[in-house]
Amino acid sequence: MSTTALIVAAGKGERAGGGVPKQYRMLGGKPVLRWAVEALIRHPAVQSARVVIGTGQEEQATAALGGLDVGQLIEGGAERADSVRAGLAAIESDAVLVHDAARPFCPASVVDRLIASLEFYEGAAPVLPVGDTLARIDATLGKPVGRSGIVRVQTPQAFRLAALKAAYERWSGPSPTDETTVAAAAGMKVATVEGDPALEKLTRPGDFERAEQWLAGALRPSTGMGFDVHAFAGEGPVILGGVEVPHDRGLVGHSDADVVLHAITDALLGAAGLGDIGEHFPPSDARWEGAASSLFLTHAVDLLRERGAIIDHVDCTIIAEAPKVGPHREAIRAHIAGIAGLSIEQVSIKATTTEGLGFTGRREGIAAQAVASIRTGFLK
Numbered sequence: 372m373s374t375t376a377l378i379v380a381a382g383k384g385e386r387a388g389g390g391v392p393k394q395y396r397m398l399g400g401k402p403v404l405r406w407a408v409e410a411l412i413r414h415p416a417v418q419s420a421r422v423v424i425g426t427g428q429e430e431q432a433t434a435a436l437g438g439l440d441v442g443q444l445i446e447g448g449a450e451r452a453d454s455v456r457a458g459l460a461a462i463e464s465d466a467v468l469v470h471d472a473a474r475p476f477c478p479a480s481v482v483d484r485l486i487a488s489l490e491f492y493e494g495a496a497p498v499l500p501v502g503d504t505l506a507r508i509d510a511t512l513g514k515p516v517g518r519s520g521i522v523r524v525q526t527p528q529a530f531r532l533a534a535l536k537a538a539y540e541r542w543s544g545p546s547p548t549d550e551t552t553v554a555a556a557a558g559m560k561v562a563t564v565e566g567d568p569a570l571e572k573l574t575r576p577g578d579f580e581r582a583e584q585w586l587a588g589a590l591r592p593s594t595g596m597g598f599d600v601h602a603f604a605g606e607g608p609v610i611l612g613g614v615e616v617p618h619d620r621g622l623v624g625h626s627d628a629d630v631v632l633h634a635i636t637d638a639l640l641g642a643a644g645l646g647d648i649g650e651h652f653p654p655s656d657a658r659w660e661g662a663a664s665s666l667f668l669t670h671a672v673d674l675l676r677e678r679g680a681i682i683d684h685v686d687c688t689i690i691a692e693a694p695k696v697g698p699h700r701e702a703i704r705a706h707i708a709g710i711a712g713l714s715i716e717q718v719s720i721k722a723t724t725t726e727g728l729g730f731t732g733r734r735e736g737i738a739a740q741a742v743a744s745i746r747t748g749f750l751k
């Protein structure tokens with residue numbers, strides 16, 4: 372059975388406020404939409420993913436989804452049902468998982484249960500019991516609503532694609548808040564599977580704070596260190612953190628001898644336990660001869676993000692008697708932040724001399740040390 376994840380992200384997020392539609396707001400360093408898509412795309416039972424976005428949201432969506440294979444973005448409509456319809460029309464697979472972009476954390480176990488149910492049912496949805504008393508309100512508290520047999524219904528919801536399409540064709544009511552409403556009206560048998568509190572939808576302003584707190588407990592912080600040295604030879608300039616710094620001597624080495632980017636790349640690889648720069652970019656490989664070191668950093672960042680890592684911070688100390696780093700510090704920070712997709716506050720560059728001692732003191736070369744802080748953790 373082939374399964375497509377269809378993530379609807381064409382809403383305006385009016386209740387959440389915050390200036391930008393909630394699906395593009397950052398959560399633990401990543402846009403909400405990216406969390407939602409990544410959670411489904413990396414599930415082994417999901418072969419492809421497509422995203423429905425609002426008119427005029429192309430730029431935000433492309434930035435949020437960079438590097439993820441989601442094909443062509445699909446344009447949604449005014450109501451959620453219009454967006455789902457547009458999405459269903461664009462996909463071809465046996466099954467579909469329709470998911471709200473506003474539910475960033477989808478545990479793989481929920482998808483396992485949904486997919487398993489499709490063997491026996493045309494649809495399946497994650498549900499949770501209601502813990503609080505339910506009541507109607509008027510001007511004051513009205514009649515309680517019995518809660519036995521009542522559940523809260525979440526997304527993603529799994530359906531056999533043909534059955535859901537047919538149900539939507541017959542649906543003529545107002546835009547529903549999910550697909551089970553449409554499926555039930557068409558007489559489809561929809562299984563319930565256990566939902567998960569992590570799937571709570573971001574709807575109101577306070578929901579973001581709660582989600583941040585939840586993330587803080589779910590992710591594991593780790594740190595990596597990197598160190599690199601290149602010797603001076605020939606004429607300058609030197610390249611530090613991708614920035615040309617005027618100097619009477621240059622640095623020699625495989626690639627462009629950018630000690631700063633090499634140390635940071637190694638620190639990132641180290642934080643994720645992914646080996647070292649020499650392993651990923653062997654000096655013996657002609658492809659990397661004279662290569663811009665920004666390629667190494669980009670590659671390391673991609674590897675980390677593929678593994679669901681959030682890069683919180685990188686800090687680098689450049690050890691050299693000369694050239695002076697101070698005047699170039701901000702340019703270097705900005706350049707590294709640009710390559711790594713970080714904000715400038717997440718990148719720190721410092722410099723020191725060794726008081727004339729050692730090889731850096733004798734002005735034989737430049738060394739750099741870096742530390743990277745990341746958080747990782749897949750939601751089980």
Ligand code: CTP
Nearest residue numbers: 380381382383384385386449450451454472473
């Ligand atoms: N959605 C959509 N197209 C719409 C409306 C909503 O794709 N026309 C998506 C939202 O982006 C969200 C999901 O449906 O991922 C659930 O909707 P909701 O929580 O209501 O989000 P918004 O409509 O964006 O928020 P609000 O109703 O507060 O404006």
Ligand code: MG
Nearest residue numbers: 382383384451
């Ligand atoms: Mg809405």
